[in-house]
Amino acid sequence: MDNFSATPRRMLTTLWHNRNLMKTSAKREVLGRYRGSVIGIFWSFLNPLLMLAVYTVVFSVVFKARWGVGSESKTEFALVLFAGLIIFNIFAECINRAPGLIISNVNYVKKIVYPLEILPAITLLSAMFHALISFSVWFLAHALFFGVPHATALFLPFVILPFLMFIMGLSWGLASLGVYLRDVSQIIGVITSVLMFMSPIFYPASSLPEKYRVLLYINPLTPVIEMTRDVLYWGKLPSLYVLGAYWVITALIAWLGFAWFQKTRKGFSDVL
Incomplete structure (x- = not known):
């Protein structure tokens, strides 16, 4: 198969065929971080x-933020906040590192046999390892303070999977741009910081004036944060329309990011 093919089939097969390499590399990356x-x-x-x-202390005690009218529970605030924070941390860890993935692995660029397109997936697997630990802590805390989580929590994978496709698409695009434009990593750092406070992580979307709420909903992190909280804490099923649209849009973004990466990778060795 052509190494530079940009078809959706190529995107899926390259990840599947290199799954063992990705798993080994992600494990080495996680262990290396704490060595x-x-x-x-x-x-x-x-x-x-x-x-x-x-x-929790800053927003629930200092700023008196609450998730519901009349709610004074700091435990509830902590769990709802934590759910949104886990989602953001997956995004931030992958996106902040994406622009430097190729630059920091120049030796792989020179190896024709190495599948460069799996580098963003390795970062994502590493981020997901930490996210799974965080979700385990979340479920344990919920069980201790509120009992068994809602059955809707079983829908969490259907909410997270399209989000991972979205991250992969952006990571492929940014990894390529980072080779040609070295300022991308600085710009992305600023953007992720802005997105953290422009996402309903520390406050409910309903707390914003209605005329400004539209700005919150054009943020790509807002749907997945709210759907995650719905299925985990509030016991609500996500809207099939919203979830279906999210799957379609994120799949398209993943393919476009992969296609961009494949089309531009031919020039990596010349620039580096």
Whole structure:
């Protein structure tokens, strides 16, 4: 098969055929991050808990943010906040690293046999490892304070999968752009910071004035954050129309990002 083919079939088959390489590389990346630290991989549990504690105190105690009228429960606030934060962290970890993926792996560019297109997938697998730990902490906390989570939590994979396609599409596009435009990584860092506060992570969408709410809903993170909270905490099924549209749009973005990467990768070795 042509290594530079940009068809949807090529996108799927290259990920499937290289699944073992991706798994091994992601495992090495996760373990390498904690190599030499005293508590090792336990940091993957501790980091999200520390950030959760800080954000909960700042927003629920200092700014008096609440998720519902009359709700004073800080535990509820923490769990709803944590669900949104997990989603954002997956996005931020992958997107912030995407522009430097090819630049930091120049040795792979020179190897014709190495599938460069799997580099964003390796980063995504690493991010998903940490997300799975965070979700485990979330379910444990919910079980301790509120009992067994709603049955709608079973729909979480159907909400997360299109989000992962969206991240892959952006990562492919940014990984390519990062080779030709070195300022991309700086720009993306600013954009992800803005998106964090322009997403309904620390506050409900309903808290914004209606005339400004449209700005929140053009944010691509808003649908997945709200659907995740609906199925995990509020016990609501996502709208089939919204979820179906999200699947179609994110699949298209994934393919367009892959196609852009495949069309531009021929010039990587010349630039690097």
